[in-house]
Amino acid sequence: MTAADLLAVVMVIGLTAYALTGGADFGGGVWDLLARGRDAADQRRLVSAALGPVWEANHVWLIFVIVMMFSGFPAAFGIVGSTLEIPLICALAGIVLRGAAYVYRAYGAGAAGPDHWWGHVFAISSAITPVALGVCGAALATGDVTEGDALAPVTSAFGIVCGVFTLAVTAFLAAVYLCRDAASSPETEHLVPGFRRRALGGAVVSGLLAAALLPLLWSEAPVVAERFAERSVPFVVISALGGIASLVALWQHRFTAARITAGAAVAGVLWGWAAAQYPDLVVGRATVDSAAAPEANIVAMLIAVACGLVVLIPSLWMLFRLFANPEVKS
Amino acid sequence: MVHAAEVLSHVAALAQAADPPQASSVSTNLARAQTAFSLAFHICFAVFGVGMPWLLLFVEGRWVRTRDPVWLALTRKWSRAFAVMFAVGAVSGTALSFEFGLLWPAFMARYGGVLGLSFTLEGFAFFAEAIFIGMYLYGWKRLSARAHWLTLWPIAIAGTFSTLFIITANAWMNTPGHVTEVDGKVVSAEPFAPFLAATAPHQLIHMLLAALMCTGGIVAGVYAVGMLRGRRDAYHQRGLRVGLAVLLVCAPLQLIVGDWAARVVGNEQPIKLAAMEGLGHTRTHAPLTIGGIYDEQTGEVRHGIEVPDLLSLMQGLSADHEITGLTAVPPEERPNAVLVHSAFNVMVGLGMALIALSLVTGVVVLRRRRRGERPLLPTGRPWLWAAAASGPASMLAMLAGWEVTEGGRQPWIVYGRMRVDEAVTSSSGMPAIFTGTILLYLGLATALILILRRMATGGPELAATVGETSTTPDIPDARPAPASPDTPARVRGDGDGGDGPGTSAPTTPRTDPSSSEGDAR
Ligand code: HDD
Ligand code: HEM
Ligand code: HEM
Numbered sequence: 001m002t003a004a005d006l007l008a009v010v011m012v013i014g015l016t017a018y019a020l021t022g023g024a025d026f027g028g029g030v031w032d033l034l035a036r037g038r039d040a041a042d043q044r045r046l047v048s049a050a051l052g053p054v055w056e057a058n059h060v061w062l063i064f065v066i067v068m069m070f071s072g073f074p075a076a077f078g079i080v081g082s083t084l085e086i087p088l089i090c091a092l093a094g095i096v097l098r099g100a101a102y103v104y105r106a107y108g109a110g111a112a113g114p115d116h117w118w119g120h121v122f123a124i125s126s127a128i129t130p131v132a133l134g135v136c137g138a139a140l141a142t143g144d145v146t147e148g149d150a151l152a153p154v155t156s157a158f159g160i161v162c163g164v165f166t167l168a169v170t171a172f173l174a175a176v177y178l179c180r181d182a183a184s185s186p187e188t189e190h191l192v193p194g195f196r197r198r199a200l201g202g203a204v205v206s207g208l209l210a211a212a213l214l215p216l217l218w219s220e221a222p223v224v225a226e227r228f229a230e231r232s233v234p235f236v237v238i239s240a241l242g243g244i245a246s247l248v249a250l251w252q253h254r255f256t257a258a259r260i261t262a263g264a265a266v267a268g269v270l271w272g273w274a275a276a277q278y279p280d281l282v283v284g285r286a287t288v289d290s291a292a293a294p295e296a297n298i299v300a301m302l303i304a305v306a307c308g309l310v311v312l313i314p315s316l317w318m319l320f321r322l323f324a325n326p327e328v329k330s
Numbered sequence: 331m332v333h334a335a336e337v338l339s340h341v342a343a344l345a346q347a348a349d350p351p352q353a354s355s356v357s358t359n360l361a362r363a364q365t366a367f368s369l370a371f372h373i374c375f376a377v378f379g380v381g382m383p384w385l386l387l388f389v390e391g392r393w394v395r396t397r398d399p400v401w402l403a404l405t406r407k408w409s410r411a412f413a414v415m416f417a418v419g420a421v422s423g424t425a426l427s428f429e430f431g432l433l434w435p436a437f438m439a440r441y442g443g444v445l446g447l448s449f450t451l452e453g454f455a456f457f458a459e460a461i462f463i464g465m466y467l468y469g470w471k472r473l474s475a476r477a478h479w480l481t482l483w484p485i486a487i488a489g490t491f492s493t494l495f496i497i498t499a500n501a502w503m504n505t506p507g508h509v510t511e512v513d514g515k516v517v518s519a520e521p522f523a524p525f526l527a528a529t530a531p532h533q534l535i536h537m538l539l540a541a542l543m544c545t546g547g548i549v550a551g552v553y554a555v556g557m558l559r560g561r562r563d564a565y566h567q568r569g570l571r572v573g574l575a576v577l578l579v580c581a582p583l584q585l586i587v588g589d590w591a592a593r594v595v596g597n598e599q600p601i602k603l604a605a606m607e608g609l610g611h612t613r614t615h616a617p618l619t620i621g622g623i624y625d626e627q628t629g630e631v632r633h634g635i636e637v638p639d640l641l642s643l644m645q646g647l648s649a650d651h652e653i654t655g656l657t658a659v660p661p662e663e664r665p666n667a668v669l670v671h672s673a674f675n676v677m678v679g680l681g682m683a684l685i686a687l688s689l690v691t692g693v694v695v696l697r698r699r700r701r702g703e704r705p706l707l708p709t710g711r712p713w714l715w716a717a718a719a720s721g722p723a724s725m726l727a728m729l730a731g732w733e734v735t736e737g738g739r740q741p742w743i744v745y746g747r748m749r750v751d752e753a754v755t756s757s758s759g760m761p762a763i764f765t766g767t768i769l770l771y772l773g774l775a776t777a778l779i780l781i782l783r784r785m786a787t788g789g790p791e792l793a794a795t796v797g798e799t800s801t802t803p804d805i806p807d808a809r810p811a812p813a814s815p816d817t818p819a820r821v822r823g824d825g826d827g828g829d830g831p832g833t834s835a836p837t838t839p840r841t842d843p844s845s846s847e848g849d850a851r
Pocket of ligand 1: 372421456496
């Protein structure tokens with residue numbers, strides 16, 4: 001395994017962390033958008049309380065992945081930057097609006113327009129970003145990127161289904177996480193059934209979309225599909241088992257277990273894709289080898305990552321422990 | 331004033347001359363404008379991410395030690411403003427890292443690896459900052475007062491380190507070394523290349539001081555305005571004092587570092603120095619020209635004040651020291667000296683004005699102390715006006731400084747190695763992207779200003795309440811039992827986002843941190 005390979009693995013780990021933390025935050029926005037019924041306001045409050053202390057930290061995983069990409073595989077970043085403009089800009093607009101709207105709602109006290117407007121901005125932009133990121137992922141797999149045709153990634157059926165799938169997955173994760181958050185305090189217990197229903201629904205929708213993706217993968221991204229069949233079966237099995245186990249755990253109200261199994265289901269998908277993608281970064285355009293920065297720089301980055309994690313992991317652990325149970329103001 | 335119209339038309343003509351209309355130049359100019367705009371937007375918030383934690387360490391530290399509620403009130407107010415500005419800084423920073431790829435794909439493709447270590451380490455610094463900010467902002471009730479204060483240390487240190495790392499990247503773009511290229515491809519790069527850049531030490535220290543000055547100045551300015559409106563309580567006086575002290579201590583240091591910077595620039599980027607000083611022709615006995623407009627036709631500065639020999643003296647300690655002029659390089663390799671010289675004048679002029687304020691204040695404070703007068707800081711209206719202006723002045727100086735550094739490097743994106751027009755995207759969508767970005771940012775900035783203005787007017791009632799509460803405000807020291815995280819205090823809610831995410835708080839819109847402390851008892 002070369003240093004560049006190792007860096008690619010680190011990137012996939014970062015991406016997994018982003019999906020499991022930041023992804024769920026986006027999903028939270030989706031449920032904010034879809035909050036319905038008598039206790040819609042309570043639902044929104046729970047979403048907001050669960051996000052509060054961690055959203056800044058969660059979204060740094062994305063920066064981490066981007067930085068790895070442009071420092072470790074600069075040539076690939078150049079290609080991505082000049083061909084995936086439209087989805088990247090949508091993702092970016094979503095991230096900017098979402099972060100700003102969240103704090104404006106939390107701290108604005110109505111000074112810059114009613115809080116619920118910002119709530120809607122937050123919710124809508126939360127839904128845009130995962131779709132856009134899913135579209136980007138699909139384009140890397142199909143290699144369907146040309147400098148002249150900015151619209152190609154967003155008009156491909158595979159890309160669109162991938163985007164919707166990503167959205168469904170984040171919503172599923174968020175609902176699972178919220179079940180546990182709601183169950184942890186008597187004040188929010190009444191929200192459990194609603195989120196449980198959403199989590200079950202999210203699992204089913206994600207599963208169906210995954211099934212729809214497979215044939216598209218074969219027709220649109222044959223290179224990746226072939227490697228998928230060769231290498232990714234173990235990950236697919238993990239993902240499927242995780243999905244089924246989540247359904248069972250949710251059914252039995254075992255929400256902590258459901259968090260773990262849901263995480264495994266999502267991570268399985270990501271790793272399955274990553275394994276099939278290797279060694280291509282952008283299929284047909286850039287591989288791990290061809291796009292890599294000089295070896296010495298990658299080694300330096302890997303050392304920096306190792307040192308950084310020594311600081312980071314205990315800090316993250318403290319953060320999540322401190323806020324294990326969100327506080328909800330009624 | 332006399333020649334305003336003439337000057338304006340002159341500037342316009344020069345600006346046109348500087349940008350010959352080529353096919354790709356529209357895209358390049360828009361990409362440049364967008365980069366400059368988003369960087370300027372970002373940096374205006376980033377400086378608070380760097381400076382505010384250090385100020386908070388001081389005020390909250392005072393509270394932990396003295397349990398004086400005025401210090402707590404300052405801490406609470408500042409931490410809320412900090413929360414909003416940090417978030418905007420974070421999202422605009424994320425936008426920057428996307429934009430590098432979107433706007434400058436060729437630059438990233440070629441040099442991304444060189445800057446890798448800087449950006450990776452910076453990523454970790456951000457991460458640490460974001461984690462501890464989560465604990466700080468939402469941990470009021472879950473951490474002991476002391477532990478809460480302690481979380482500020484990693485925030486402050488990480489913010490300072492993120493400046494270190496990002497500045498090394500920028501410094502390398504100014505003075506790129508330790509990298510070998512063959513046919514436009516980097517074949518080997520020392521991992522520490524950015525850290526070894528000749529401009530890194532002064533850029534870093536200059537920027538850190540600038541961040542502290544901007545934070546101090548804006549804080550002082552907010553309280554000075556409050557006092558001008560007649561709110562002269564302990565809360566406002568202390569806020570003013572802390573902000574102003576930081577600003578006025580850093581201002582003279584900034585001159586020393588700036589002088590050092592100019593000397594390094596003279597050695598490493600002589601054309602940038604020439605643009606800063608508006609020096610057209612290489613010569614000895616070079617004068618220092620203050621003010622005025624550089625004239626590209628004659629290579630002279632018009633309407634400026636010339637101090638004979640001074641530039642040569644400052645750069646080489648001798649009037650015979652030769653200074654390179656702009657005409658030493660062909661026209662297409664010269665930066666826009668009109669802009670750079672003006673920006674340099676703005677920065678140095680404002681810096682000098684702040685130093686003057688700092689000296690005068692220092693003298694007055696010393697005299698008052700000798701005579702035993704209180705308060706030490708003068709609080710007459712002219713003083714307050716000066717304090718109020720010091721924040722915007724620092725911000726403007728900081729932005730002008732960036733224009734000098736970045737504009738003076740033109741037309742290079744990486745000095746001597748890659749030109750801006752080689753680095754730019756070929757996208758045809760630039761006009762749309764640019765318009766969208768500007769609209770988005772302007773919208774966000776407007777909303778933010780409205781929110782901060784509302785926050786800033788929360789002071790007087792707060793100070794009044796605080797004055798009456800003589801006992802320690804109750805912030806429970808222990809984490810509540812997990813089973814019942816809600817204490818009555820929290821159920822009541824204080825609409826203070828600092829204690830948790832503010833949902834559309836049904837309490838008073840004018841949030842007032844101290845009132846909840848009152849409620850809770
Ligand atoms: C003064 C030093 C300084 C400078 C020159 C820059 N930044 Fe910055 N940046 C900060 C100081 C900072 C900070 C104080 O550390 C911020 C502000 C708020 C925050 O989240 O951290 C930050 C945030 C921030 C973030 C978000 C981090 C997070 O989510 O917490 C990113 C991705 C960047 N920046 C990227 C950049 C890039 C690509 C720059 C180069 C042009 C840049 N910054 C210039
Ligand atoms: C690591 C840090 C930085 C990097 C990598 C960087 C990169 C760039 C790039 C790619 C451009 C566009 C090309 C050009 O016009 O030269 C640029 C221009 C510019 N940047 Fe920087 N920059 C950095 C820091 C900053 C910061 C923090 C500011 C502060 C506001 C800033 C202010 C500007 C300005 C004003 C321009 C436009 C200059 C002009 O065209 O006249 N830069 N920079
Ligand atoms: C008082 C006299 C000052 C002098 C002689 C001075 C000198 C300089 C010089 C020569 C540069 C260019 C450095 C380079 O390109 O490598 C610079 C950049 C800069 N200046 Fe100043 N400066 C002064 C005051 C200030 C003040 C008051 C501020 C802000 C509060 C400020 C903020 C900046 C910034 C942000 C930069 C660009 C980034 C950097 O180099 O760190 N300067 N200054």
